[in-house]
Amino acid sequence: MIRQVDDGLIIKIKIVPNSSKNDIILEEGFIKVKVTAQPIENKANKALVEFLSKSFKLPKSNIEIIKGDTSKEKTLLLRISDKEKQKAIISRLTK
Numbered sequence: 001m002i003r004q005v006d007d008g009l010i011i012k013i014k015i016v017p018n019s020s021k022n023d024i025i026l027e028e029g030f031i032k033v034k035v036t037a038q039p040i041e042n043k044a045n046k047a048l049v050e051f052l053s054k055s056f057k058l059p060k061s062n063i064e065i066i067k068g069d070t071s072k073e074k075t076l077l078l079r080i081s082d083k084e085k086q087k088a089i090i091s092r093l094t095k
Contacts, residue, residue: 001030002090008062008080009089015072017044022051024093031093045069052076056089 003010011031019034026032037047045065053060058078067075080086 002093004086004090005077007077009078009086010066011076011078011093013074013076015044015048015074017047022047024055026093026095048074052078056085056092 001012013031013033016032016034017037017039019036021034022036023034024031025034033048033051035044035047035051037043049060049063049065052058052063056078058080062079064077064079065074066077078089080089
């Protein structure tokens with residue numbers, strides 16, 4: 001679900017496009033991220049990156065979808081060199 005690597009954090013999520021609001025939901029065994037954007041023309045992926053960027057106070061360029069571009073299950077790389085910030089994000093995603 002969440003793995004620390006040299007570049008930062010790798011997280012696996014399930015995206016729920018076309019939701020009523022943007023939200024991060026922790027469920028048993030996975031992280032679900034709801035976005036209001038529709039899954040057409042890459043809008044949901046862009047909304048996902050934008051929402052996570054605001055939620056974790058990271059530049060959008062530091063968030064990369066490394067697997068699952070067209071799938072609901074995605075693997076993301078969050079480029080974070082600050083270990084304290086990594087710990088804060090891990091604790092937020094594993095409450």
